[in-house]
Amino acid sequence: GDSVTQMEGPVTLSEEAFLTINCTYTATGYPSLFWYVQYPGEGLQLLLKATKADDKGSNKGFEATYRKETTSFHLEKGSVQVSDSAVYFCALSDPFGNDMRFGAGTRLTVKP
Amino acid sequence: DTAVSQTPKYLVTQMGNDKSIKCEQNLGHDTMYWYKQDSKKFLKIMFSYNNKELIINETVPNRFSPKSPDKAHLNLHINSLELGDSAVYFCASSYRDRGTDTQYFGPGTRLTVL
Numbered sequence A: 001g002d003s004v005t006q007m008e009g010p011v012t013l014s015e016e017a018f019l020t021i022n023c024t025y026t027a028t029g030y031p032s033l034f035w036y037v038q039y040p041g042e043g044l045q046l047l048l049k050a051t052k053a054d055d056k057g058s059n060k061g062f063e064a065t066y067r068k069e070t071t072s073f074h075l076e077k078g079s080v081q082v083s084d085s086a087v088y089f090c091a092l093s094d095p096f097g098n099d100m101r102f103g104a105g106t107r108l109t110v111k112p
Numbered sequence B: 001d002t003a004v005s006q007t008p009k010y011l012v013t014q015m016g017n018d019k020s021i022k023c024e025q026n027l028g029h030d031t032m033y034w035y036k037q038d039s040k041k042f043l044k045i046m047f048s049y050n051n052k053e054l055i056i057n058e059t060v061p062n063r064f065s066p067k068s069p070d071k072a073h074l075n076l077h078i079n080s081l082e083l084g085d086s087a088v089y090f091c092a093s094s095y096r097d098r099g100t101d102t103q104y105f106g107p108g109t110r111l112t113v114l
Helices: none
Strands: A003-006 A011-014 A019-021 A023-026 A032-038 A044-050 A056-059 A062-065 A075-077 A086-093 A106-111 B004-007 B010-013 B019-025 B031-037 B043-050 B053-057 B064-070 B073-078 B087-095 B100-105 B109-113
Touching: A003 A086, A011 A019, A019 A106, A023 A032, A023 A086, A032 A062, A044 A062, A044 B100, B004 B087, B010 B019, B019 B031, B019 B087, B019 B109, B031 B073, B043 B064, B043 B073, B073 B087
Parallel strands: A011 A106, B010 B109
Antiparallel strands: A003 A023, A019 A075, A032 A044, A032 A086, A044 A056, A056 A062, A062 A075, A086 A106, B004 B019, B019 B073, B031 B043, B031 B087, B043 B053, B064 B073, B087 B100, B087 B109
């Protein structure tokens, strides 16, 4: 079935460092791809999404591009802040959201 | 103006008890979900209801029974609680029938079974 694999954490960076969290997917159709973020003690929040190949999702300085040829949706940010410390989940769903599959989550800690 | 809300936020109970977690969304969505997040943060879908009808029922013990009295509510009832049920449970909702697949999550309910 459809699945998502993301890089294992934890990831620890210094403030203003460049961030990449890798995510690859396996799907039979044309899924939508998402990045969700979970701050400590809170629920998941949608960070960004892309619904078709070559789409780029962006929000709060984070970006991810839907790459069909490499089945990837890597999350990037040019300069992380301490407030970006959270767990990041890559996810996919079919176009109707019938069955959303999440990756295992990657914990990011940003140190001042 | 909370979008997806859950009660209680924390639930501590003894093994063998029966408990319920409530979820409400005021987004007008037609589909609601329950997820279980274990201690390693792995998130797994349990149930999905579309317009009050069950559409996803993953391999979940039948001690777990979702109940949807209307499209805005999806409650989770758990019978005979076990230690392994300790986790954070998240409710979510989406506009499935409009082809919009973004799910919006509640703040979670941390269940601890002693």
